Amino acid sequence: MSDVYNNTSTQGEYKEKIKNLLKKDRVQLVSYASLPKHEVRMREEIENRREELKNVSLQQDIELKKKTLFLLFRFLAAETCIIFLFSFFQAVQLFGFQLEEWSFKLLVSATIAQITVMLMVAVKHLFPHKEDNEPT
Amino acid sequence: MEKNAVTDQADIVRKEYNPDGVSPFPYEKIEQLRGDIAMYAVDLDEDLSGAIHYEKDGDFFTIFVNQKKSPARQHFTMAHALGHYFLHEEILKKEEVLIDDEASLAGNVSGSVPSREYEANIFAANLLMPKELVAKAWNELGSVEACARIFQVSITAMSIRLTDLGFLE
Numbered sequence: 001m002s003d004v005y006n007n008t009s010t011q012g013e014y015k016e017k018i019k020n021l022l023k024k025d026r027v028q029l030v031s032y033a034s035l036p037k038h039e040v041r042m043r044e045e046i047e048n049r050r051e052e053l054k055n056v057s058l059q060q061d062i063e064l065k066k067k068t069l070f071l072l073f074r075f076l077a078a079e080t081c082i083i084f085l086f087s088f089f090q091a092v093q094l095f096g097f098q099l100e101e102w103s104f105k106l107l108v109s110a111t112i113a114q115i116t117v118m119l120m121v122a123v124k125h126l127f128p129h130k131e132d133n134e135p136t
Numbered sequence: 137m138e139k140n141a142v143t144d145q146a147d148i149v150r151k152e153y154n155p156d157g158v159s160p161f162p163y164e165k166i167e168q169l170r171g172d173i174a175m176y177a178v179d180l181d182e183d184l185s186g187a188i189h190y191e192k193d194g195d196f197f198t199i200f201v202n203q204k205k206s207p208a209r210q211h212f213t214m215a216h217a218l219g220h221y222f223l224h225e226e227i228l229k230k231e232e233v234l235i236d237d238e239a240s241l242a243g244n245v246s247g248s249v250p251s252r253e254y255e256a257n258i259f260a261a262n263l264l265m266p267k268e269l270v271a272k273a274w275n276e277l278g279s280v281e282a283c284a285r286i287f288q289v290s291i292t293a294m295s296i297r298l299t300d301l302g303f304l305e
Contacts, residue, residue, distance in 0.1 A: 015233040018187045018200060021178060032175035032201055032214065033164035038288075042157045042269050045286045050276040 065126045072122055076115055083111050137223065142255050145222055146262035160211045160288045161264055166218065172196055173221060175214065177203040186213035186236045188220050190228045197221055197228070208290040215263045219256030227252060264289055265297045274303045 021029070089097035090104055099107070153165045163175055172195060180186070180202040189198045199217040201210045213236055220227075220234050228234060236253075265287045273283045284294035298304040 011235060014181070014184060014187070014235045017181070018189055018233050018235070021176075021200060022189060022191070022198060026174070026176075029176040029178065030203070032177045032199070032210075033167060035177055035203075037160055037207070039162075040159050040286070040288075042159045042266075042286055043272070045159070046269070046273045046276055049273075049282055049286065053277065 069122065069126060072118065076118065079111060079115065083108060137251075137255050139258055142219075142223065142258045143262050146219075146259045147266075149218070149222060150263055150266060157266070157269060159264070159286065160207075161215060163214055163218070173199065175199045175201070177201050177210070179204060183237050184235060185209060185238060186217055187233055188217040188228060188236075189233050190231075192229075192232075206290070208284070208288060208293070211264060211288055212260055212290065212293055215260035216256045218263065219259030220252065223255055223259060224252050261293070261297050261300065265294070267301060270297060270301060271303070274298060280304070 086099070086104070086107065089095070090099055149166075150161075153169070154161055167173055167175055174196070176198065178200050180200065182204070184202055185205055186199065186201040189200070190196075191198070199214065199221070201213050201217070203210065205213065216236055217234075224234070234252075236256075270283065270287070273286055277283060277286075280291055280294050280298060283298070284291045287294065289297075295304060
């Protein structure tokens with residue numbers, strides 16, 4: 001329990017102060033109703049906040065997808081460039097660069113397969129079909 | 137007074153004066169429709185959140201709210217004072233002034249403050265944070281802060297209400 005409640009003299013003092021407030025003309029007092037306030041209908045406000053949360057969540061989802069795709073395309077572009085360089089060196093045999101034919105074919109095929117699979121996975125998971133999202 | 141009786145009284149007041157579920161509670165409607173009560177925002181000591189006064193001459197009640205406090209605190213203080221007005225008329229008429237400080241407004245456990253303060257807090261919580269709307273807000277938003285913003289009460293008051301309704305431990 002607070003000190004105010006335990007201390008009867010303090011209580012008495014406060015009560016006197018309150019009574020003194022009423023000795024003033026009431027016109028001088030500020031009506032509580034006149035204070036500025038932000039009035040909302042609670043039920044509508046709950047709905048609005050829920051929509052806001054949903055939109056924020058969607059926005060975050062889109063941002064994350066953008067970042068992931070950006071990183072993925074950078075990685076795939078780098079990989080494609082490396083394979084292109086390998087092919088170039090293989091073709092012109094610059095600085096004695098010469099891979100065995102089966103190794104070169106394996107490298108190119110594996111890289112194409114990897115890029116294809118990565119793109120398929122990205123498309124499937126980052127842009128799922130509506131049916132995939134629906135609860136079963 | 138039984139807790140259920142206090143809750144029921146708060147529900148009656150809420151349905152009568154705030155049928156549209158507006159936040160903050162439209163206190164001015166009580167002022168206008170009842171005619172025996174006035175509400176003022178004044179500067180009080182730091183210890184005090186508000187007070188309710190009864191004037192024998194004219195059989196009139198006056199609520200004072202400390203305008204130095206935050207708006208959320210002011211709303212709860214006002215609802216608490218209305219709790220005294222609706223529930224403790226006899227006590228009020230006998231004592232003339234009931235003072236509300238920080239501790240009396242925080243007492244949500246029976247025995248932690250005088251029973252009238254506990255009852256006024258239960259009344260205020262039900263008036264400002266109706267059970268069905270709190271349940272809806274909590275289920276939809278799941279955040280104490282977001283709920284407190286909707287009901288325009290402090291995070292502490294919202295937490296106490298959510299705990300009381302069993303949504304928080």
